[in-house]
Amino acid sequence: MGARNVEKSEQEWREQLTPAQYEVLRRAGTEPPFTGEYTYNKDSGEYRCAACGARLFGSDTKFDSGTGWPSFTEPAVAEAVELRPDNSLLMRRTEVICRNCGGHLGHVFDDGPGPGGQRYCINSAALNFQPAQAAGAGSATSAEPAAADTARGAGTPADGVAGRDAGPAGAPPA
Ligand code: FE
Numbered sequence: 492m493g494a495r496n497v498e499k500s501e502q503e504w505r506e507q508l509t510p511a512q513y514e515v516l517r518r519a520g521t522e523p524p525f526t527g528e529y530t531y532n533k534d535s536g537e538y539r540c541a542a543c544g545a546r547l548f549g550s551d552t553k554f555d556s557g558t559g560w561p562s563f564t565e566p567a568v569a570e571a572v573e574l575r576p577d578n579s580l581l582m583r584r585t586e587v588i589c590r591n592c593g594g595h596l597g598h599v600f601d602d603g604p605g606p607g608g609q610r611y612c613i614n615s616a617a618l619n620f621q622p623a624q625a626a627g628a629g630s631a632t633s634a635e636p637a638a639a640d641t642a643r644g645a646g647t648p649a650d651g652v653a654g655r656d657a658g659p660a661g662a663p664p665a
Pocket of ligand 1: 591
């Protein structure tokens with residue numbers, strides 16, 4: 492409900508995203524397990540939102556959950572994601588959303604290995620991996636540079652865009 496820093500019409504999202512990305516990010520779909528391009532990725536770098544470019548997860552918190560989806564113990568920046576109850580499909584789950592654009596990322600469960608005990612189960616299709624060394628050099632990985640494109644097109648007051656990258660890595664809201 493709250494205003495997003497990045498707001499686009501469904502038509503705009505459809506044009507920007509691949510069908511697989513659209514299905515996950517805008518329709519809360521789930522990619523089939525063991526099919527996503529980042530499931531087994533162990534390279535160091537950061538995972539950004541495939542829709543808006545917001546920094547979401549770091550490779551240092553990624554672990555092999557055996558579930559077939561990229562799994563993380565925590566977000567790179569607590570404020571980057573939003574959690575909300577999801578009782579669809581006769582399950583009680585907690586949905587993980589990109590706070591910046593409202594895109595669906597996946598779900599978080601309480602059976603993770605870290606001190607926080609959480610397992611962020613995230614669709615590869617919702618992510619865009621930026622290798623540590625090539626960060627900014629625009630190499631290898633899929634798709635177009637959604638980040639730069641979106642930041643420019645956001646058309647919101649300056650603080651919206653600045654908040655995304657410049658915020659201190661704050662503590663979770665108690
Ligand atoms: Fe996003």
